Amino acid sequence: MSRVGTIVWKEWRLAVDTPMGYVIATAFLLAAGFFFGNSLFLMGQAEMRGYFSIMPLLLMFFVPGMSMRMLAEELRIGTFELLATLPVKTVHIVLGKYLAILLQVAVLLALTLVYPVTLSWLGNVDGGQIAASYIGALLLGSAYAAICLFASSLSRNAVVAYVIGFALLLALFLLQQAVPLFPPAMQDALGVLSPIEHYQLMLRGVIGLDDVVCLLVTSGVFIAFTVFQLERRRWA
Amino acid sequence: MIRAQNLCRHYGTHAAVRDLSFHVRRGEVVGLLGPNGAGKSTTMKMLTCFLPPTSGSATVAGIPLDEDSVAIRRHIGYLPENAPSYSDLDVRSHLLFMGRMHGMSSATLHDRIGELGRLCGLEAVMHRRIDELSKGYKQRVGLAASMLHDPDILILDEPTTGLDPNQIVEIRQLIRRLGEEKTLLLSSHVLPEVEAVCGRMMIIDKGELLADGSVTDLARRVQEGHRLTLIMRGDAKRVIAHLRRRLPEVDCEEAESDEGTQLLLCDPSGEGGLAEAAFHAVVEADAVMLEMRRQQATLEDVFRRLTGGQS
Numbered sequence: 001m002s003r004v005g006t007i008v009w010k011e012w013r014l015a016v017d018t019p020m021g022y023v024i025a026t027a028f029l030l031a032a033g034f035f036f037g038n039s040l041f042l043m044g045q046a047e048m049r050g051y052f053s054i055m056p057l058l059l060m061f062f063v064p065g066m067s068m069r070m071l072a073e074e075l076r077i078g079t080f081e082l083l084a085t086l087p088v089k090t091v092h093i094v095l096g097k098y099l100a101i102l103l104q105v106a107v108l109l110a111l112t113l114v115y116p117v118t119l120s121w122l123g124n125v126d127g128g129q130i131a132a133s134y135i136g137a138l139l140l141g142s143a144y145a146a147i148c149l150f151a152s153s154l155s156r157n158a159v160v161a162y163v164i165g166f167a168l169l170l171a172l173f174l175l176q177q178a179v180p181l182f183p184p185a186m187q188d189a190l191g192v193l194s195p196i197e198h199y200q201l202m203l204r205g206v207i208g209l210d211d212v213v214c215l216l217v218t219s220g221v222f223i224a225f226t227v228f229q230l231e232r233r234r235w236a
Numbered sequence: 237m238i239r240a241q242n243l244c245r246h247y248g249t250h251a252a253v254r255d256l257s258f259h260v261r262r263g264e265v266v267g268l269l270g271p272n273g274a275g276k277s278t279t280m281k282m283l284t285c286f287l288p289p290t291s292g293s294a295t296v297a298g299i300p301l302d303e304d305s306v307a308i309r310r311h312i313g314y315l316p317e318n319a320p321s322y323s324d325l326d327v328r329s330h331l332l333f334m335g336r337m338h339g340m341s342s343a344t345l346h347d348r349i350g351e352l353g354r355l356c357g358l359e360a361v362m363h364r365r366i367d368e369l370s371k372g373y374k375q376r377v378g379l380a381a382s383m384l385h386d387p388d389i390l391i392l393d394e395p396t397t398g399l400d401p402n403q404i405v406e407i408r409q410l411i412r413r414l415g416e417e418k419t420l421l422l423s424s425h426v427l428p429e430v431e432a433v434c435g436r437m438m439i440i441d442k443g444e445l446l447a448d449g450s451v452t453d454l455a456r457r458v459q460e461g462h463r464l465t466l467i468m469r470g471d472a473k474r475v476i477a478h479l480r481r482r483l484p485e486v487d488c489e490e491a492e493s494d495e496g497t498q499l500l501l502c503d504p505s506g507e508g509g510l511a512e513a514a515f516h517a518v519v520e521a522d523a524v525m526l527e528m529r530r531q532q533a534t535l536e537d538v539f540r541r542l543t544g545g546q547s
Contacts, residue, residue, distance in 0.1 A: 003336075003337055003339070006333060006336040006337055007337075009333075009336075010322070010325070010329075010333045013325060013329060014322070014324050014325065017324060017325070018324050077320055077323070078316060078317075078318060078320035079320045079321065079322055081281070081286055081316045081320065082314075082316060082320055082321070082334075082381075083337075084286055085284040085285065085286050085309055085312070085314045085316070086309060086334070086337040086338065087306045087307070087309040087310045087337070087338060087339070088306065088309075088337060089306060234286065234287055234288060235288060
C-alpha cells in the first residue's frame with residue numbers, strides 16, 4: 001500500500017472508529033432525506049432536483065466537519081511532528097488527507113443512491129441527468145474537501161478550523177448568489193471562479209470538460225495552498 | 237553518523253540554537269543535557285528534518301539535511317517530546333500505520349510488531365486504545381513506533397519524562413539494550429538519567445554547547461569534593477573559621493538538626509580537598525564529627541561550573 005493510501009486508511013479508521021463519523025453520516029442522511037422526500041411526497045414529483053440543488057448547502061455544513069480535525073488536531077497534539085518525520089513528503093500527507101475526506105464524501109453520496117433506485121420504481125427517471133448530478137456533487141465535494149483541508153491547516157483548534165472552512169464555503173456560496181449583481185463582463189469571470197456555478201451546470205445532465213477542469217483546478221490550488229501553509233509553519 | 241556544523245535556528249528574533257557543532261560516531265550513545273528551553277528539542281527537530289536550520293549544516297547517515305530529507309528519515313527512528321501518538325487508534329493499528337508509512341511489507345511488519353510488543357512490554361495492551369493507556373505505556377508505544385523499521389539511528393526526546401520510578405528504570409534498561417547496537421542521541425534535563433544510559437554527554441544551554449565529553453569525565457569534574465553535608469557537635473563558628481583558613485572561598489550554611497549542627501559546605505572553586513579540609517577543621521576546633529557525606533552534583537552545579545558561575 002502506498003504511503004498516501006496508508007494515510008487514507010488511517011483517516012478512514014479514525015472516522016469509522018469514532019462517533020464523529022457516524023454523527024456526520026446520520027445528520028447528512030437525515031437532511032438529504034428531508035429534501036429528497038420533500039419533492040417526492042409533498043409535490044408528488046419523481047425527481048431529485050430538490051436534493052441536488054440543496055447539495056452545495058449540505059456540503060457546506062458537513063465537509064468542514066469531516067476535515068476540521070485532519071490537520072488541526074495533528075498540529076495540536078503533536079502527531080504532525082511524528083507524521084512529518086516519517087519518510088514521506090508533505091504533499092503526500094496532504095494528498096492522503098484530501099483523499100480521505102473525498103472518500104467520506106463519496107460514501108455519503110453513495111448511501112443516497114437508494115433515492116434514484118426508489119424513483120426508478122415509481123416512475124421514469126432521467127438516469128443520465130442523475131448520474132451527471134452525482135458526478136458534479138462528487139467534484140464539488142472534492143473542491144470543498146481541499147478548501148476545508150486548507151482551513152484545517154490554519155489553526156491548531158478543530159472548532160476554529162471548522163469555522164474557517166465554513167466561512168470560506170459560505171463566501172463562495174454568497175459570491176455565486178451575487179454574480180447577477182455584477183456587470184456582465186465580470187459575471188463570466190466570477191462564474192469561472194465559483195465552484196457552485198460549475199456544479200449547477202452539471203445538474204442539467206451535461207458534464208462539460210471546462211466545468212470538470214475548473215472544479216479539479218480549485219481542488220489542486222487549495223491542496224497546494226495547504227502544502228505551502230504546512231511548509232511555512234516549519235520556517236516560522 | 238551525525239555531524240552538525242554551526243547549526244542555528246531562530247524563532248522570529250529568538251535564537252533557540254546558536255552555532256552548534258558536534259559529531260556523533262556510529263554506535264555511540266550520546267545524551268543531550270540541558271534545562272527546558274535550552275534548545276535540545278529544536279536540535280532534534282532539525283536533525284530529523286522537521287525544522288530547517290536558519291543557518292549552518294548537518295549530515296545524518298552521511299546525507300546532508302537539505303539534500304534528501306526523505307532518505308534521512310529512513311535511517312532515523314524518532315521519539316518526539318511527550319511521545320505523541322494517535323490516541324483514537326489501538327496500539328496495534330498505530331504501529332501498523334507507522335510501519336506502513338515506512339514502507340514495510342505486511343509480513344515483516346506483523347513479525348516486527350510481535351517482537352517489539354515483547355521487547356517494550358506492550359503485549360497485554362496491543363488491542364487497547366492509546367487514550368486509555370497510562371503515560372508509561374504511551375511512552376513505550378512511542379519507543380516501539382520509533383524502532384519498527386529497525387533504524388540505524390535513534391533520536392529520543394526526553395524518553396522518560398512523566399514516568400514513575402519503576403517505569404523510568406524499565407525504559408532506561410530498554411534504551412541501554414538498544415544502545416548496544418544503534419547510534420543513539422537522547423535528550424534529558426536530568427543529569428542522573430544521562431549518566432545512567434549514555435557514554436558521552438553534550439551540555440547545552442541557551443542554544444549553545446557548553447561541554448562535550450565522556451559522562452564519567454564531566455561528572456567527575458563537577459562532583460569532586462564540590463558539595464558536602466557535615467553533621468557535627470561542638471562550636472560551629474570555630475569550625476567554619478578553621479575551614480576558611482584552609483579554603484577561603486568556601487560557602488557555609490548552618491542549620492540545627494536532631495543529631496547536631498548541620499553544615500552545608502560548598503566550594504565554588506571546585507579545586508578539590510573540601511572533605512579533607514573539613515575534617516581537619518573539625519579536629520582543630522575540638523568538635524566531634526558525626527557524619528560527612530558528599531552531595532550529588534545537580535544540573536545547576538554543572539552549569540555553574542561550566543558557565544563560571546554565570547547561570
